[in-house]
Amino acid sequence: MDIKDFIAGIPKAELHMHIEGSLEPEMMFDLGRRNGIDLPFDSVEAVRRAYRFSDLQSFLDIYYQGANMLITEQDFHDMTWSYLEKCRGQNIRHTEIFFDPQTHTDRGIPFRTVISGIHRALEDADRQHGISSGLIMCFLRHLSEESALETLDSALPYRDMLTAVGLDSSEKGHPPEKFARVFAQARDLGLKTVAHAGEEGPPEYIRNALDVLKVSRIDHGVRCEEDDSLVLRLAEQRIPLTVCPLSNTALKVFGHMREHNLKRLLDRGLCVTVNSDDPAYFGGYLNENLNAVHSALDLQRGDIVQLVKNGFEASFLSGKRIRQFLRQVDEYVAASVGSLIPDG
Numbered sequence: 001m002d003i004k005d006f007i008a009g010i011p012k013a014e015l016h017m018h019i020e021g022s023l024e025p026e027m028m029f030d031l032g033r034r035n036g037i038d039l040p041f042d043s044v045e046a047v048r049r050a051y052r053f054s055d056l057q058s059f060l061d062i063y064y065q066g067a068n069m070l071i072t073e074q075d076f077h078d079m080t081w082s083y084l085e086k087c088r089g090q091n092i093r094h095t096e097i098f099f100d101p102q103t104h105t106d107r108g109i110p111f112r113t114v115i116s117g118i119h120r121a122l123e124d125a126d127r128q129h130g131i132s133s134g135l136i137m138c139f140l141r142h143l144s145e146e147s148a149l150e151t152l153d154s155a156l157p158y159r160d161m162l163t164a165v166g167l168d169s170s171e172k173g174h175p176p177e178k179f180a181r182v183f184a185q186a187r188d189l190g191l192k193t194v195a196h197a198g199e200e201g202p203p204e205y206i207r208n209a210l211d212v213l214k215v216s217r218i219d220h221g222v223r224c225e226e227d228d229s230l231v232l233r234l235a236e237q238r239i240p241l242t243v244c245p246l247s248n249t250a251l252k253v254f255g256h257m258r259e260h261n262l263k264r265l266l267d268r269g270l271c272v273t274v275n276s277d278d279p280a281y282f283g284g285y286l287n288e289n290l291n292a293v294h295s296a297l298d299l300q301r302g303d304i305v306q307l308v309k310n311g312f313e314a315s316f317l318s319g320k321r322i323r324q325f326l327r328q329v330d331e332y333v334a335a336s337v338g339s340l341i342p343d344g
């Protein structure tokens with residue numbers, strides 16, 4: 001078995017995937033036809049050609065345009081279902097997905113339409129394919145605290161569909177502490193918290209996400225490396241980083257995959273996980289991300305196993321479910337030993 005097959009077959013968890021970022025150009029056109037909306041592009045290829053980003057903001061501008069194609073409950077269901085089919089194909093056994101309600105409610109789409117469509121697909125995938133999931137509601141950090149508080153209020157009737165709240169969109173100039181009160185309210189509701197921090201923003205944003213928002217994991221977090229004492233803290237407390245390698249190179253957080261710090265952070269004992277972020281925009285789903293870091297960073301098979309195990313360990317599943325998944329990973333590794341081709 002070569003490394004690509006090994007990566008494809010190993011049971012995996014995904015913890016950092018924006019469902020709106022799984023919307024492939026083909027489906028954008030389908031939804032446009034269905035809903036009578038014109039896309040400002042002539043073809044699927046023309047859309048893909050526009051995916052050349054210089055930084056996070058240049059991506060977000062296009063990403064929010066794509067999300068405008070989503071109108072009905074069925075649209076949200078179909079987008080989510082399409083990602084879950086990918087999960088099935090890539091042996092992703094558990095996924096905790098983000099959604100951005102404000103992107104839709106600000107266009108007049110009811111909160112209920114968004115969450116019902118996504119939730120129905122998650123339930124179908126659990127029943128039909130045994131894929132377990134969690135749903136993480138993100139606040140757009142470029143919008144006001146007031147808007148985030150209103151969004152949390154809209155979510156109250158659907159509290160039981162949510163696992164956690166998160167924070168995404170333009171990082172620089174929008175520090176975690178802007179959302180201290182809304183995150184406190186979310187925690188009072190028994191929700192877990194996560195936040196994007198240290199993708200483009202400074203290490204201080206990672207510290208404040210931990211200390212002020214009391215997050216269980218940091219999304220991205222790669223800029224922690226600029227602050228040694230922060231790296232030590234993340235390692236000692238096993239605070240997970242949900243790293244997204246293809247996203248980081250597409251958005252020029254790193255100039256080339258060979259410069260990515262994932263392996264250095266892993267070697268320093270951090271609970272690094274690999275994820276796809278916005279797979280329809282950044283050139284690949286979870287397997288493609290693992291393949292990319294494996295080849296660019298000279299990873300060993302053991303590193304891949306560690307990254308995959310970290311994904312389950314860092315999930316919001318119960319301890320019992322995590323141990324079951326870790327056993328399945330061990331069984332997979334043991335079964336594959338006999339058929340390995342050494343890959344260095």
Ligand code: HPA
Pocket residue numbers: 018021056168169170171196199247277278
């Ligand atoms: N960072 C911030 N916001 C986002 C991202 C990201 O990588 N993807 C989708 N929204």
Ligand code: ZN
Pocket residue numbers: 016018168196219277
């Ligand atoms: Zn993200």
